[in-house]
Amino acid sequence: MNVSPLSSTAPSIIEYIHDLKWSDIPDHVKHQATRCLLDTVGVFYGGTYTDLAKIIYDFAAVAYGGNQAKLWLDGRPVSLPGAALAHGMTIDALDLHDSCKEVKGHVGVAVVPVLIDSIGLLSDGSIGSDISGEEFMTSMVMSYDIATRAGMALHGTACDYHTSGAWSALACAAILARRMGLSHEQTRHALGIAEYHGPRSQMMRCIDYPTMLKDGSGYGAMAGVSAAMMAAGGFTGAPAITVEGEDVAHYWDSLGSEWMLDLQCFKKYAVCYWAQASVDGALKIQKEHDLAIDEIERINIGTFHNAVRLAVRRPEDTEKAQYALPYPVAAALSYGRLDWNELSGETLKNEAVLQLADRINLFEEKECDDAFPAERRAKVSIETKDGRHLHAGTTFAPWQPHNPPTDDELLNKFRSLANDRVGPAASQQMEDVCWNMHELDSAKIIQELLTQ
Numbered sequence: 001m002n003v004s005p006l007s008s009t010a011p012s013i014i015e016y017i018h019d020l021k022w023s024d025i026p027d028h029v030k031h032q033a034t035r036c037l038l039d040t041v042g043v044f045y046g047g048t049y050t051d052l053a054k055i056i057y058d059f060a061a062v063a064y065g066g067n068q069a070k071l072w073l074d075g076r077p078v079s080l081p082g083a084a085l086a087h088g089m090t091i092d093a094l095d096l097h098d099s100c101k102e103v104k105g106h107v108g109v110a111v112v113p114v115l116i117d118s119i120g121l122l123s124d125g126s127i128g129s130d131i132s133g134e135e136f137m138t139s140m141v142m143s144y145d146i147a148t149r150a151g152m153a154l155h156g157t158a159c160d161y162h163t164s165g166a167w168s169a170l171a172c173a174a175i176l177a178r179r180m181g182l183s184h185e186q187t188r189h190a191l192g193i194a195e196y197h198g199p200r201s202q203m204m205r206c207i208d209y210p211t212m213l214k215d216g217s218g219y220g221a222m223a224g225v226s227a228a229m230m231a232a233g234g235f236t237g238a239p240a241i242t243v244e245g246e247d248v249a250h251y252w253d254s255l256g257s258e259w260m261l262d263l264q265c266f267k268k269y270a271v272c273y274w275a276q277a278s279v280d281g282a283l284k285i286q287k288e289h290d291l292a293i294d295e296i297e298r299i300n301i302g303t304f305h306n307a308v309r310l311a312v313r314r315p316e317d318t319e320k321a322q323y324a325l326p327y328p329v330a331a332a333l334s335y336g337r338l339d340w341n342e343l344s345g346e347t348l349k350n351e352a353v354l355q356l357a358d359r360i361n362l363f364e365e366k367e368c369d370d371a372f373p374a375e376r377r378a379k380v381s382i383e384t385k386d387g388r389h390l391h392a393g394t395t396f397a398p399w400q401p402h403n404p405p406t407d408d409e410l411l412n413k414f415r416s417l418a419n420d421r422v423g424p425a426a427s428q429q430m431e432d433v434c435w436n437m438h439e440l441d442s443a444k445i446i447q448e449l450l451t452q
Contacts, residue, residue, distance in 0.1 A: 096339075
């Protein structure tokens, strides 16, 4: 093949994709991988309530038929690319998944469904084998590393802010390359195809015009899965410049010694991560002063530029509600929580919430702008009808890497999502599988629980 020679970084990256072992991974990274698996599966359960999920399931069943996978909690057979599209978009439908500020995006949305659907995948593209839970979790650690580093490389070299699908596609290709036993040359082409075909969609377009496009993760997952399958058949596409470019080598130098799972954080509220600090600040004031909604005259929120662009006050659907700031703050103050129920359906027509959202003054705060993207800050104050001025001070997005949720907090989040969708018994069974995946002889049980 007439392909440019490997860069100095490519061989070690490809070896890492194929050769990483469970014994190579530090215990704290293993534990974080378990937390990310549980959290992402929980968000899937919540995402199934959305119109987006129903639409994409029907589309995948028609356009991507096959027998390699089944649509979760549905049973219709689809191809692996179709499963990646449908399940990735369903998880992305509820803005409650893990996040990484270094890439301003989300890894688990794409890689977790691909990891689950590719269990038992053979080199010829058929499903007939199995893998251990240990191998499943090793692949998960690997995929978080590949996705996050590819994302940092893209953001460090591209002139625009792209959605997560643009770089998570490479990690999905890496998962299948490992699962199918592709050669190093085929893996190199899979990464190149995934990068080239990955959706380099502009994230700020969906911020300014919120729709079901979301973060591009479903298309990224589909592009990555397709890339590996194409490479297995001889399709060429190397090199991936976010992997092999000399100007991005420093993003890959610490592969195998610094772990990107350490950079992942979790969402407490089902809205864009940029709005989390504002929601937390408003709830802090309410709790400290035992403040009733009808006591509030006005809310002032100073935050960073990108968060100010989340300016939707009266959302017409859940997509607009999740990519908003004034409305989620008003809803959180009104209901005391911010989950699917507070961001959808008839709740969006609650005039008391909408009027409160209208009384939120949103503006850019230099301190918050200067700290972004390293930190997501907000400064929230509330003026009461009796003339008080209540301040939260500077607040930060909760559940960041330096202040993570406890295991119990994540387990409670999972249970609140899964119990509503599948009931306490099935929820407990899935919780046990996710939490103990690394100890299981067969990883297929997670597939079976999702497709039975």
